[in-house]
Amino acid sequence: MPYPAEFAERYRARGYWRGETFGAMLRERAAAHPDRIAVVDPADDRRWTYAGLDLRADRLAAGLVARGIGKGDRVVVQLPNIAEFFEVIFALFRIGALPVFALPAHRETEIRYFCEFTGAAAYVVAAEHGGYDYRELAAKVRAEVPTLRHVFVAGGEAGPFEALSDVPDEPVELTGPEPGDLAFLQLSGGSTGVPKLIPRTHDDYIYSLWGSNELCGVDQDSVFLCALPAAHNFPLSSPGSLGALYAGARVVLCPQPSPEVAFPLIERERVTLTGLVPPLALVWTEAAATTPYDLSSLDVLLVGGAKFSEEAARRVRPALGCTLQQVFGMAEGLVNYTRLDDPEETIVSTQGRPISPDDEIRVVDDHDEDVAPGGTGHLLTRGPYTIRGYWRAPEHNARSFTADGFYRTGDIVRLTPTGHLVVEGRAKDQINRGGEKIAAEEVENHILAHPSVHDANVVGEPDPYLGERTCAYVILRAGAEPLKPVAVKRFVRERGLAAYKVPDRVEFVDAFPQTGVGKVSKKDLRAGAAAPEPRT
Ligand code: OOB
Numbered sequence: 001m002p003y004p005a006e007f008a009e010r011y012r013a014r015g016y017w018r019g020e021t022f023g024a025m026l027r028e029r030a031a032a033h034p035d036r037i038a039v040v041d042p043a044d045d046r047r048w049t050y051a052g053l054d055l056r057a058d059r060l061a062a063g064l065v066a067r068g069i070g071k072g073d074r075v076v077v078q079l080p081n082i083a084e085f086f087e088v089i090f091a092l093f094r095i096g097a098l099p100v101f102a103l104p105a106h107r108e109t110e111i112r113y114f115c116e117f118t119g120a121a122a123y124v125v126a127a128e129h130g131g132y133d134y135r136e137l138a139a140k141v142r143a144e145v146p147t148l149r150h151v152f153v154a155g156g157e158a159g160p161f162e163a164l165s166d167v168p169d170e171p172v173e174l175t176g177p178e179p180g181d182l183a184f185l186q187l188s189g190g191s192t193g194v195p196k197l198i199p200r201t202h203d204d205y206i207y208s209l210w211g212s213n214e215l216c217g218v219d220q221d222s223v224f225l226c227a228l229p230a231a232h233n234f235p236l237s238s239p240g241s242l243g244a245l246y247a248g249a250r251v252v253l254c255p256q257p258s259p260e261v262a263f264p265l266i267e268r269e270r271v272t273l274t275g276l277v278p279p280l281a282l283v284w285t286e287a288a289a290t291t292p293y294d295l296s297s298l299d300v301l302l303v304g305g306a307k308f309s310e311e312a313a314r315r316v317r318p319a320l321g322c323t324l325q326q327v328f329g330m331a332e333g334l335v336n337y338t339r340l341d342d343p344e345e346t347i348v349s350t351q352g353r354p355i356s357p358d359d360e361i362r363v364v365d366d367h368d369e370d371v372a373p374g375g376t377g378h379l380l381t382r383g384p385y386t387i388r389g390y391w392r393a394p395e396h397n398a399r400s401f402t403a404d405g406f407y408r409t410g411d412i413v414r415l416t417p418t419g420h421l422v423v424e425g426r427a428k429d430q431i432n433r434g435g436e437k438i439a440a441e442e443v444e445n446h447i448l449a450h451p452s453v454h455d456a457n458v459v460g461e462p463d464p465y466l467g468e469r470t471c472a473y474v475i476l477r478a479g480a481e482p483l484k485p486v487a488v489k490r491f492v493r494e495r496g497l498a499a500y501k502v503p504d505r506v507e508f509v510d511a512f513p514q515t516g517v518g519k520v521s522k523k524d525l526r527a528g529a530a531a532p533e534p535r536t
Helices: 005-013 022-032 050-066 084-095 108-118 134-144 202-216 233-237 240-246 259-269 278-288 310-320 344-349 394-400 440-448 485-494 522-526
Strands: 037-041 046-049 074-078 098-101 122-126 150-154 182-187 197-201 223-226 250-253 273-276 300-304 323-330 333-337 360-364 376-382 407-415 421-426 430-433 436-439 453-463 467-476 505-508
Touching: 005 202, 022 050, 022 084, 022 202, 022 240, 037 050, 046 050, 050 084, 074 084, 074 108, 084 098, 084 182, 098 108, 108 134, 108 197, 122 134, 134 150, 182 202, 197 202, 202 233, 202 240, 202 333, 223 240, 223 259, 233 240, 233 323, 240 250, 250 259, 259 278, 273 278, 278 300, 278 310, 300 310, 310 323, 310 344, 323 344, 333 407, 360 407, 394 407, 430 453, 430 467, 436 440, 440 453, 440 467, 440 485, 453 522, 485 505
Parallel strands: 037 250, 074 098, 074 122, 098 182, 122 150, 223 250, 223 273, 273 300, 300 323, 467 505
Antiparallel strands: 037 046, 182 197, 323 333, 360 376, 376 407, 407 421, 430 436, 453 467
8 A cells, every 4th residue: 555646745845755765774874984883782792883784784685685585575573682683674674575573472373474474485583582492483383384485593503494694695786675665564553363564665664763863862872772672663663773773873782671681781881762661661760769770871761652651650750860751653653752842741641742744633533523622532643654554454454544544543532732642542452461462353263262162352451560451251152161261371372372462361251241232342341341240
């Protein structure tokens, strides 16, 4: 679903789309300041300069091309926060092959789907991470997906696959992609049975980077700590690692986001900004009170991915001595930020306003009619870095986009007189578990595959730390062996699903509350109206 020509023209004419590609961007930065540090990987104290990263990307691209990876090919990339992540994605950008950004938490079900649906030619994993062996996962997926010709393993023994470190070769001439071409496929949080893939172009994504940099004060002296999983849209682009690289700044990879790991890195690397989901922001503000580490270099803490409560937001500046910047974004495009010079009241009580003057925002009722100014309704958006459709999903697109190209975000918002958005709720059938998105239908389908289960509904319920956690309400088949909640959780996990999707709580009920027309009322389920008495 390309941008209609008249919009593309406008976005170019107004200077949002600069006609750059990621490959060329890195080349320019490397020429401008070859010896500046681009990426720091504390695991083995690797420090790659811009020239170093540029050369690595060229060499890896050459090796990948020699192995038959070409323009437009899809490559599923599932890497933790290690330096190779950037080597791989910039090599793919140079070729014009499309990274498909999987998360380290994904397991067989998700990865198989990404590989199958995209017809991926290759899959890149780390040997091991967080006690999990990705080579075993790769072996299963490779056996099931015929298009998958290569698995490349970063760090550690490659086992039956090829080590990523064996791939690089003498750089070759590449024609590479055009600025308007797709750069990668990002994952949607989703509200349907399987995740949707989000096609982003070089032009549109690069605009979101420099637009973010301007609003977050990122320049070449900034040091960005990548604490969340590097491939997620928030730490990647808001302003994220790619924003930092665009600015010629430094990215410090944080292997995991706990204060024990992150705080020493902030002190040592003089980190100036980072992004966190609300539960982590809570942990950090508490830990900061007693930490022996010097966090004074930190200027900006971005918090987003899920609603940050006003009460928690108020604690950030006193605890961490930095400016809070709320971010309300989505991998589909639109990103809102509170401005660094907004009044404190605005910073703590809103989720910001759009990056671009050409981000079009509509707040509508259930019939797509605009609500009165200041009223609460569904957020629709269209703009210079918001997609016009998911990748290869025409039926879904007809529902998720209006006829004139607005994306239906599924978020319920209200606009303040200053144009700031306040997120009031969600209309999509999704649970936001501390920033990790779970499509209820996807988990329901897995529970329904259990032979003893007659019906299942998954909803979010309030959690003081995560904001929301998942509860699965399950009706057993008549005469079925009674099940324990833990058996349902294990069943879901063993179907090869990311751990964050396993229901936090399972409750057995005899019936679901219904709406007037006899549909299951998730609203009532959420309100705890799962009637009648649970079975023992
Ligand atoms: C970010 O991206 P996704 O694609 O994982 O999730 C998008 C959804 C939004 O539609 C909204 O439902 C929720 O996550 N969300 C927030 C929020 N930020 C995201 N809900 C309330 N308050 C917020 N501040 O989550 C994402 C992408 C780029 C930057 C930041 C977050």
